[in-house]
Amino acid sequence: MKNIKFLLLGIFFAIVLSKSQAISWYRFYEMFKFQSFHMYGIIGGAVVISAIIMQLFKSGKIKDINGNKIVPKPKKKGVISTIFGGTLFGLGWGISGACAAPVFVILGFKFLPALIILIGALIGAFLYGLIAKKLPN
Amino acid sequence: MDFLLEPWPWFIGGPLIALSLFLYFYFGQNFGASTNFETLCTMAGAGKVSDYFKKDWKQRDFALLFVMGLIIGGFISAYFLVPNPAIDLNPTTVEELTDIGFSNVGETYFPAEIFSDDVVFSLKGFLILILSGVLIGFGTRYAGGCTSGHAITGLSSLQLPSLLAVIGFFIGGIIATWFIIPILF
Numbered sequence: 546m547k548n549i550k551f552l553l554l555g556i557f558f559a560i561v562l563s564k565s566q567a568i569s570w571y572r573f574y575e576m577f578k579f580q581s582f583h584m585y586g587i588i589g590g591a592v593v594i595s596a597i598i599m600q601l602f603k604s605g606k607i608k609d610i611n612g613n614k615i616v617p618k619p620k621k622k623g624v625i626s627t628i629f630g631g632t633l634f635g636l637g638w639g640i641s642g643a644c645a646a647p648v649f650v651i652l653g654f655k656f657l658p659a660l661i662i663l664i665g666a667l668i669g670a671f672l673y674g675l676i677a678k679k680l681p682n
Numbered sequence: 683m684d685f686l687l688e689p690w691p692w693f694i695g696g697p698l699i700a701l702s703l704f705l706y707f708y709f710g711q712n713f714g715a716s717t718n719f720e721t722l723c724t725m726a727g728a729g730k731v732s733d734y735f736k737k738d739w740k741q742r743d744f745a746l747l748f749v750m751g752l753i754i755g756g757f758i759s760a761y762f763l764v765p766n767p768a769i770d771l772n773p774t775t776v777e778e779l780t781d782i783g784f785s786n787v788g789e790t791y792f793p794a795e796i797f798s799d800d801v802v803f804s805l806k807g808f809l810i811l812i813l814s815g816v817l818i819g820f821g822t823r824y825a826g827g828c829t830s831g832h833a834i835t836g837l838s839s840l841q842l843p844s845l846l847a848v849i850g851f852f853i854g855g856i857i858a859t860w861f862i863i864p865i866l867f
Contacts, residue, residue: 548744550709555751556758558702563759564686565695569791571769574779577852577859580772583692588833590696591703595838598704609710618712620836620843621826631847634821634828635854640862641796641814645715645828648818649749653756655797658811665815667726670719672816673823674734680824 559650568650570642577639623682637669687765703834711744714831716822718742718749767791782867795867810866817854825850 562568567587576584601607602615609615620627638644643651643662651659690698706713720735721742728735739746771788779787784795794801801807822828825847827836833851836844 548747551706551711551744552747552751552754554702554705554709555748555753556755557751558699558748559752559755560759560763561690561695561698561702563756563764564690565692565698566689566769566791567695567699568756569769570793570796571771571775571779571788571791573855574859574863575772575775577855578775578778580775586692587695587699588829590692591699591834592838594697594700595703595834596840598700598707599839602707607708609708611710613710615707617707617835617839617841620832620841620847622843623826624846627825627832627843627846628850628853630821630824630826631832631850632821632854632857633817633850634825635851635856636858636862637814637817637821637854638829638851639855639858640866641811641818642792643814643818644830645719645818645822646752646830648815649715649752650756650759651792652753653758653760655792657799657802658792658797661802661808661811662815662818665812665817666719666819666822667722667815668812669816669819669821670716670823671723671728671732671735671819673820674720674723674728674732677734677823 558646559653562647562650563654568643568647568654573638573642621682626680626682686763689766689770699834703830703838706748709744713835714827716819716828716831718745719819720823721745764791782864784867806866821854 565587566572572584575581605614641662648659648663648666703713721739724735724737724739767790769788769791776787784793796810802811825832827847832844832847837848
């Protein structure tokens with residue numbers, strides 16, 4: 546049960562997202578309409594602090610729990626895949642106000658609607674897997 | 683106790699998200715959420731249809747526990763930690779949404795026009811939810827990440843693909859909120 550810490554971290558992360566309203570449909574709507582600073586503050590703040598953390602990982606000042614160097618996985622490259630895939634995700638995110646972690650959190654708030662979004666996301670990931678080899682990168 | 687029940691401002695939420703990322707990496711794994719969609723497909727037997735899903739999901743047991751935590755944390759928050767779900771919206775946002783037919787804008791986290799059980803059982807409401815989900819699942823996998831994996835992990839580790847992905851997220855999100863939402867409602 547050494548992975549139980551991930552369960553606790555998931556609970557913590559869900560509470561952080563819920564309490565800072567970063568799962569609210571309205572918060573993402575106003576973000577994409579540039580009508581509020583709230584989400585920019587949350588995401589921007591998280592990125593800036595994470596960038597400092599990443600430097601500490603990179604320099605080896607902080608190692609993981611097993612003493613190994615922490616190296617974030619390189620993201621897959623590909624201009625079309627990232628921009629076009631990102632745009633498709635953005636469309637779904639903008640309409641439903643849900644992204645990949647919040648959709649699980651929203652189950653606690655609005656179970657049935659969030660479940661439908663989640664089923665849709667699994668269908669989407671499945672369709673991607675079926676045609677992944679044929680898509681341009 | 684008051685702090686736990688009040689909404690948290692951005693300067694609390696942002697750092698605590700960074701702390702979550704830190705702990706995820708410190709525990710020895712790469713922070714992200716959307717790979718779980720693939721893992722759940724694999725668990726549901728998608729490997730029988732496509733080799734893409736022939737993976738050992740047991741290697742991702744930590745991520746599945748994280749997802750279980752997200753669900754449990756969502757229920758804890760919904761039932762105990764958000765006694766006042768009102769969102770302090772810009773009056774322009776409230777006016778705009780009211781104009782296109784949304785009611786009680788900002789009184790709860792989720793508009794009833796998209797997130798109510800009645801809507802789920804209407805054809806239009808069901809299609810909006812499921813098709814948004816398909817775009818989220820397909821788009822995140824094609825782009826190789828979501829808000830956690832690209833916008834936070836990728837940008838903070840200065841990866842160029844993540845910058846492109848985030849530009850894509852905004853192109854899609856802007857099209858959705860500026861043009862599609864007013865057509866749908």
